[in-house]
Amino acid sequence: MSKRGFGDKIKLSSYDDMFGVESSESVDAIKGEAQIVDIPLSELHTFENHPFRVVDDESMEEMVESIKEYGVLVPAIARPRREGGYELISGHRRKRASELAGKETMPVMVKDCDDDEATVIMVDANIQRDDILISERAKAYQMKYEAMKHQGGGNGRSLATMSEEMGESQKTIQRLICIASLNENLLHMVDEKRLSLGAGLDLSFIKPEEQEIVYAVITDMKVSLSGEQTLKIKEASKKGYFNEDFLRDYLSEKKPKPRKVVFNQKKLDDYFTPDMSNEDIEKVIFQLLDEWKSKGEV
Structure with missing residues (x-):
């Protein structure tokens, strides 16, 4: 990519879009109470349980x-360890x-904050990116929800506030928070759409x-799970009879294929008058089949 072309892109894109950071209003608020300094990259450590990927892709x-x-145009945010x-x-x-x-330092806004405040800032700074996986969003929501509860919001108020801030329904946020408790293998399947939400x-x-048993069994049997099957698994777990043998037997059951017979309209016209309804025609057909069966010809 030419330097001129990339420079044009910078003029057309907002800093938020380019770097996936919080709104300029939020940055300004943090600037008011934080010091901006150049810090060696070796002294900057990953946020504990950071849920978002850092991928060496085209965007990177x-x-x-x-x-x-141009250097780093928008300072990072960090807190002392x-x-x-x-x-x-x-x-x-x-x-x-x-x-x-090849840089050795980057500009950073250094802010003193507790774990809960840092978690809320971290989630809000990343959650609006377009390339976020379901697992990343789920873990981020779970982390922010727990942090807001610690801050004294209460369950209902935390969800209501998150819903307003994230632009998602409370039900969606609740579902994602629950999904965050899946083990990594099953979460990966959700990300890859091999397992529905x-x-x-x-x-x-x-x-x-x-959950470990479920992943091991479906991997070994090379099967995918439908919503009907996961509901059955959930029920078996709740009632206390779930185990590997149950799951293998359940997934090995052969279900009869649904049968559907469609009659050709022209052929039906040879036997039924135009004024007969579909229900009347069906009734006659089954009466004839019953007679045929009673004669032992089936």
Whole structure:
């Protein structure tokens, strides 16, 4: 990509779009109570349980080229660590791009905040990105929900506030928070659409060790799970009879294929008058079949 072309892109794109950071209003609010300094990349550490991927993809390549030419345009956000250095709250992708660009430092807004406040800032700074996986969104919502509860919001108020801030219904947020409790293998299946959201939600209610059994069995049997099957698994877990043998037997059951017979209209016209309804025709056909069966010809 030419430097001119990338420069044009920067003029046309907002900083939020390019770097996936919070709104300028939020940044300004943090700036008012934080100090901006250049910090060595080696002193910037990943946020604990950070739910968002940092991937060396095309978007990262573009960010690297931008940083090589213009530097980091929007400071990251971090807080001091007791162990030394700083914990990144927002800016993990910018740090990676700076490393790839050969930089040794990057501008950072250093803010003193507790775990809950840092978690809320971290989630809000990343959640609006377009490339977020279902598992990332689910884990982020779960982390923010727990942080808001610790801050004294209460369950209902936390969900209501999150719904308003995220632009999603409380029901959707609740479902995603539940899905976050799936083990990594099943979450990966949801991300890849090999397991539906509804099926993932059902499995999120069973015990962690039972989730391990589910993944091991469906992987070994090379089968996918329908919503009907995950509902049955959830029911078996709730009633206490779920185990590997039950699951293998249940998934091995051969269900009869549904049968549907469609009659040719022209052929039916040879036997039935035009004034007869579909119900009348069906009634006559089954009467004839019953007579045929009674004669032992079936």
